[in-house]
Amino acid sequence: MIGFYKHHMSTIIERSVNPDKRRYINENEGPRHFIDLDAYGSDPLAQLPEKWQEAIEQYGDSTLTEHGIVPWHMVRVKYYLTQAFLNQDADQILKISADLGHYVGDAHVPLHTTSNYNGQKTNQRGIHGFWESRLPELFDQQYDLFVGKAEYIENVNDAAWNAVANAHLALDSVLIFEAQISQEFSPTKKYSFEVRGNQTVKVYSYEFSEAYHQRLQGMVERKMRASIKLIADLWFTCWVDGGQPTLNKLILEDNKIIKRRIDSLLIRDGSHGRN
Ligand SMILES: [Zn+2]
Known part of the structure; x- marks a missing residue:
């Protein structure tokens, strides 16, 4: 498996963001990325059936x-x-592996388990991108992302729900620590400006990010490691x-297909000059 996935690493990376792109063209896509557990009372994980069919019977599709x-x-997607x-089917394996990786990653993000997904209900707007993008962009060189061998998962339902349950357990810390540290920083120290391309954008300052990252005590790294492990285990x-x-x-066949595609493009190009 290592040979196949390594060979196609750039394709997987490229396609791993496709589910987010699809949100704009497919109305069914959005709900696949999160679950608002707070919408289901005080003990949602005890309430919600692990199996889709039972959940549909209990709550109905629209809820x-x-x-x-x-x-x-x-x-x-594991089934697909x-x-x-x-x-x-090498092409489908790659496409669906990338999709599955995306959803598993999302399921590990605490803010993907709440209706307060961007801190909009607690006056912490922006915390979503702060936690899942800004922090790893600044600090991921310090992370150890080697998680060991992939293992067979006996109960995929349990594994999926465990991921979400653990993400949700971390939600309080995500919100409370940000609020605490905000008390310690004046607004001018909390944010700074960075040039990205030809734009100047407002970002959480390095000092504020570092303080928050430290208070989280490795949470982002732990969540990344858990995502990577679960993705590998599921692929396996x-x-x-x-x-x-x-x-x-499949790698060899894939190379042949690519070669055939290139050949046919060259032939078409030669005969028509466009297309
Ligand atoms: Zn997503």
Whole structure:
């Protein structure tokens, strides 16, 4: 598997943002990225059925869609990826692996488990991008992201819900620490300005980011590690459930397809001069 995924690493990276791009053209896409657990009372994880069919019976499609479906969707995409391995379809394997990685990553972000997803209800607007983008952009060189071997997951439902439950457990700290540190910084110290391309943008200052990052005591790193581990475990599980196809063969075929595409482009180009 390592050979196949390494060979296609740039494709996976490129496609890993596709689910976010699809949000603008597919109305079904949005809810797949989050779940507002606070919409389901004081003990949502005890309330919500792990299985989609039971959840539909209990809450109905529109309620579930409104509050997000990420844990159920991870399980669905796991099924799609298993099918792609069964079909030995390299293109689908890559596309769906990238999709699954995206949803697993989202499921580990505490702010993807609440209706207060951007701190808009607690006067902390901007905290979403702060936690999930600004902090790793500044500090991820310090992270150890090697998580060891992928392992087979017996119960994918449990694994998906565990990820969401653990993300939700960290939510209080995400919000409370930001509020605490904001007390310690004047607004002019909390933010600074950076030039990006030909624009000047307001960002959380380095000092504020560092203080928050320290107070979180490695949370972003832990969540990244947990995401990486679960993505690897799920890819591996899909491969096993998909009959353990020989992936090296797929790399070779893939190269042949690319070569054929290039050849046909050259022929077309030669004969018509456009298209
Ligand atoms: Zn997303």
